[in-house]
Amino acid sequence: MLHLLHKPLEAQKPSRRTFLKMSAGAVGGLIIAAKMPNAAKAAAGADEFVQPFVHIRPDNTVVVLSKHLDKGQGTANGLATLVADELDASHEQIVLALAPSNPQLYANSLFGVQGTGGSTAIPNAFMQYRQAGAAAKAMVVSAAAKEWGVPAGEITISDGVVSHASGKSATLGELAGLAANEDVPAEPALKTPDQWVYIGKSFPRKDVKNKTVGAPNTYTIDFSREGMLTATVARSPRFGGTVKSFNAAEAKKVAGVVDIFQIPNGVAVVAESTWPAIKARDLLEIEWDDSAAETRSTDEMMTELKDMTTKSGLKVREDGDVDAALDASAKVMEIDYDFPFLAHGAMEPLDIVGEFDGETAQFWFGSQIPTIDHNVASTILGIPFEKVSINTLWAGGSFGRRAQGDAHPVSEISFLLKAMREAGMEPRPVKIVWTREDDMAGGYYRPMSAHKIKVGLDGDGNVTAVKYNIAAKSIIKGTAFEPMLMPNGVDHNMTEGASDTTYSFPMMNMDQAFQETPVPVLWWRSVGHTHTAYVMETMIDRIAKETGKDPVALRLELLKDDPRKTNVLKLAAEKAGWDTPLPEGRHRGVAVHKSFGSYVAEVVEISIREDDTVKVEKVVAAVDCGVPVNPDNIRAQVEGGIGYGLGAILRNQVTLSDGYVEETNFDTYESLRMSDMPEIEVHIVPSTDSPTGIGEPGTPPIGPAVANAIAAAKDKWITSLPFTKAGLV
Amino acid sequence: MSVTLKINGESRTLDADPDSPLLWALRDELGMTGTKFGCGIAACGACTVHWDGMPIRSCQTMVGDLEGAEITTIEGVNGKAAKAVQEAWNELDVPQCGYCQSGQIMAATALLAETSKPTDEDIDIAMDGNVCRCATYARIRKAIHAAADKMEA
Numbered sequence: 001m002l003h004l005l006h007k008p009l010e011a012q013k014p015s016r017r018t019f020l021k022m023s024a025g026a027v028g029g030l031i032i033a034a035k036m037p038n039a040a041k042a043a044a045g046a047d048e049f050v051q052p053f054v055h056i057r058p059d060n061t062v063v064v065l066s067k068h069l070d071k072g073q074g075t076a077n078g079l080a081t082l083v084a085d086e087l088d089a090s091h092e093q094i095v096l097a098l099a100p101s102n103p104q105l106y107a108n109s110l111f112g113v114q115g116t117g118g119s120t121a122i123p124n125a126f127m128q129y130r131q132a133g134a135a136a137k138a139m140v141v142s143a144a145a146k147e148w149g150v151p152a153g154e155i156t157i158s159d160g161v162v163s164h165a166s167g168k169s170a171t172l173g174e175l176a177g178l179a180a181n182e183d184v185p186a187e188p189a190l191k192t193p194d195q196w197v198y199i200g201k202s203f204p205r206k207d208v209k210n211k212t213v214g215a216p217n218t219y220t221i222d223f224s225r226e227g228m229l230t231a232t233v234a235r236s237p238r239f240g241g242t243v244k245s246f247n248a249a250e251a252k253k254v255a256g257v258v259d260i261f262q263i264p265n266g267v268a269v270v271a272e273s274t275w276p277a278i279k280a281r282d283l284l285e286i287e288w289d290d291s292a293a294e295t296r297s298t299d300e301m302m303t304e305l306k307d308m309t310t311k312s313g314l315k316v317r318e319d320g321d322v323d324a325a326l327d328a329s330a331k332v333m334e335i336d337y338d339f340p341f342l343a344h345g346a347m348e349p350l351d352i353v354g355e356f357d358g359e360t361a362q363f364w365f366g367s368q369i370p371t372i373d374h375n376v377a378s379t380i381l382g383i384p385f386e387k388v389s390i391n392t393l394w395a396g397g398s399f400g401r402r403a404q405g406d407a408h409p410v411s412e413i414s415f416l417l418k419a420m421r422e423a424g425m426e427p428r429p430v431k432i433v434w435t436r437e438d439d440m441a442g443g444y445y446r447p448m449s450a451h452k453i454k455v456g457l458d459g460d461g462n463v464t465a466v467k468y469n470i471a472a473k474s475i476i477k478g479t480a481f482e483p484m485l486m487p488n489g490v491d492h493n494m495t496e497g498a499s500d501t502t503y504s505f506p507m508m509n510m511d512q513a514f515q516e517t518p519v520p521v522l523w524w525r526s527v528g529h530t531h532t533a534y535v536m537e538t539m540i541d542r543i544a545k546e547t548g549k550d551p552v553a554l555r556l557e558l559l560k561d562d563p564r565k566t567n568v569l570k571l572a573a574e575k576a577g578w579d580t581p582l583p584e585g586r587h588r589g590v591a592v593h594k595s596f597g598s599y600v601a602e603v604v605e606i607s608i609r610e611d612d613t614v615k616v617e618k619v620v621a622a623v624d625c626g627v628p629v630n631p632d633n634i635r636a637q638v639e640g641g642i643g644y645g646l647g648a649i650l651r652n653q654v655t656l657s658d659g660y661v662e663e664t665n666f667d668t669y670e671s672l673r674m675s676d677m678p679e680i681e682v683h684i685v686p687s688t689d690s691p692t693g694i695g696e697p698g699t700p701p702i703g704p705a706v707a708n709a710i711a712a713a714k715d716k717w718i719t720s721l722p723f724t725k726a727g728l729v
Numbered sequence: 730m731s732v733t734l735k736i737n738g739e740s741r742t743l744d745a746d747p748d749s750p751l752l753w754a755l756r757d758e759l760g761m762t763g764t765k766f767g768c769g770i771a772a773c774g775a776c777t778v779h780w781d782g783m784p785i786r787s788c789q790t791m792v793g794d795l796e797g798a799e800i801t802t803i804e805g806v807n808g809k810a811a812k813a814v815q816e817a818w819n820e821l822d823v824p825q826c827g828y829c830q831s832g833q834i835m836a837a838t839a840l841l842a843e844t845s846k847p848t849d850e851d852i853d854i855a856m857d858g859n860v861c862r863c864a865t866y867a868r869i870r871k872a873i874h875a876a877a878d879k880m881e882a
Contacts, residue, residue: 071826644863646861673856674856
């Protein structure tokens with residue numbers, strides 16, 4: 001996912017100017033405003049309280065608008081928790097909504113543009129949403145004081161009821177219209193942590209009900225407009241291929257097909273409903289021009305990557321003359337690792353609804369970086385930014401997949417809408433549906449990578465130096481993010497979690513090299529940490545094994561300068577009974593990793609089945625993510641993060657043969673399933689530190705913790721992922 | 730061709746290609762979008778509905794085979810097991826993105842209607858066909874046990 005928070009070498013503040021320039025078009029005058037524009041205010045009903053993040057309606061509902069996409073991580077509920085607490089609203093009256101694209105109102109304060117990613121939602125919005133709730137409260141109190149003729153200081157709000165000792169009382173809804181006329185306080189008084197009623201306690205998710213009854217209009221795929229058409233797109237089966245020619249005669253014969261259009265990235269079948277669009281697409285005869293396409297196999301690509309790690313690359317971290325230090329060491333351990341492409345596999349395949357009448361355009365989808373999507377649509381359609389609306393819908397998962405720097409779904413549908421218009425079609429809304437195969441074989445993978453690591457040890461078993469070379473395709477290079485995130489040419493997304501390690505090695509150098517390939521790559525839940533945590537944490541266990549030390553004890557020794565990591569490691573070890581004997585046939589492994597500002601330690605317990613395959617039985621996790629806003633959601637995200645990482649480590653890979661994707665659906669890209677899921681315990685460290693993200697940090701430690709347990713059981717180190725390659729799954 | 734069947738207790742006539750999947754007839758023809766598209770090859774369970782009470786994958790069930798069938802979808806599922814399952818799902822905050830949960834609930838309801846006190850192994854067998862990419866499995870398991878307790882109470 002977007003990862004702008006984390007700057008291991010030097011601070012780089014996102015430059016929104018560069019960002020916008022690169023994302024096509026310009027917004028101009030970005031201001032993170034505290035007030036609603038007058039036009040929006042005027043549009044609201046007289047009895048309604050309307051501010052950017054909070055609407056209080058006369059029916060006594062309080063709508064909290066999430067500026068972040070909610071794709072399951074619980075962000076909308078988390079932000080509502082903050083507002084409800086400061087406003088003293090009741091849990092019952094809160095309604096969740098997703099804000100539309102509006103960079104002036106809804107920018108991520110860490111990105112400078114509107115966007116969700118890098119586990120930044122709570123960290124960037126913690127104060128903003130509390131202030132929004134506190135401001136609303138101050139305005140309600142002020143209005144009540146005037147209405148009742150009593151001092152504001154004597155008015156209290158509790159569980160959504162505004163009251164005064166005189167016996168006067170009203171609901172928030174009853175006071176909404178009056179409160180709307182009050183000035184927005186610039187610095188409303190915030191509660192102290194001891195006054196919190198929801199933060200750190202409980203605020204059950206408000207989106208659960210809809211998701212258990214199949215409620216309509218929840219997700220993009222369910223969204224419908226009057227007269228809407230449905231389209232599928234035949235895209236090049238090889239990455240980088242283009243349409244040379246096509247014959248749509250047979251496809252056009254399918255009942256329900258409206259028309260077929262060539263667009264820049266393929267051929268679009270537009271139909272009255274989904275099934276004809278899917279069926280007709282199979283009947284298209286397309287000749288592809290593969291002259292610029294990737295035609296290699298992933299084996300060939302991996303050979304290239306491995307070769308790159310044997311040479312010097314771009315310097316990411318350089319402490320000193322690492323080769324000399326290794327030469328002077330009593331022993332040098334050299335380990336090669338390789339990691340495959342991974343698909344995100346969100347349950348809801350990509351989809352988007354759009355309509356364009358020649359002057360204005362509207363879109364509905366799970367937009368993760370609305371500002372880029374907005375700019376791209378405006379540029380392609382040739383209409384001003386203000387004439388484009390992007391309405392954000394709940395997304396059936398993302399794991400990074402919906403945060404595209406190239407805005408390809410909105411780009412594709414904009415070209416289709418333009419083609420429909422140019423063909424003289426009457427304007428009709430259209431939904432582009434991706435099948436699972438489209439989604440899985442469509443690229444934007446976690447990059448495949450090769451790693452070569454050399455660890456020097458002195459005669460007493462102490463680490464002398466670490467040399468770490470990594471090669472992969474850069475997620476950032478060549479995208480809108482490059483000027484902002486790679487000012488010195490280095491891609492920290494690739495090396496995060498290693499180059500910034502807090503293990504106190506006397507010397508560590510890290511080089512990176514970039515593979516060139518048309519296969520598009522993207523952030524995948526926890527980004528660089530998906531591979532660096534695996535390398536670093538299995539490396540530590542190998543050092544422990546080599547030097548006869550206990551894996552937890554060695555980590556504690558090397559983490560003497562990192563008290564928070566030390567703390568979660570100790571907590572997980574204690575809760576898992578690290579020092580207690582295991583039942584026959586069980587084995588433990590541990591890993592600890594910091595990502596996106598949060599610290600997570602995981603101790604796993606595995607068993608080896610009779611057929612020599614591995615079953616992960618139990619995971620005990622300890623988490624420090626600062627103030628735990630919603631503890632139950634933190635537990636849920638860590639449970640899910642562990643499951644997501646475990647599925648990938650066990651058996652997921654996307655491979656290419658002659659450039660064609662071999663795993664195109666869940667039959668060959670086998671997801672984690674119920675019977676694979678371990679029992680999970682999550683322990684949260686109480687904290688008053690600023691909250692940090694939790695959508696991703698549960699994922700990195702699980703792979704190495706399981707690998708370390710396997711090594712403990714079988715003395716076998718797995719360095720080539722996934723585990724299926726080693727016959728262990 | 731047209732096929733007449735019962736959906737959620739009501740008689741409906743589908744005017745569709747007999748080779749078209751029930752999933753798309755439900756979603757596009759009848760506007761019942763609670764049943765989700767996940768894979769199209771019966772590998773993920775997101776499209777699970779009941780046919781005479783048995784959980785089936787509507788993406789691989791063709792309209793032409795459904796004359797006279799009784800189909801229940803998430804919009805119409807009710808009864809003791811369904812109610813217990815939905816309550817338990819809410820109490821334990823099971824869903825994350827929620828996209829697979831219609832299918833999970835249909836599978837869990839069918840399990841509990843058949844086996845009122847399922848073991849962990851029963852749950853593994855009944856639920857392994859339903860993928861959740863958010864990996865809410867630990868909570869689904871707990872919620873099925875909780876729903877079983879509710880049904881007993």
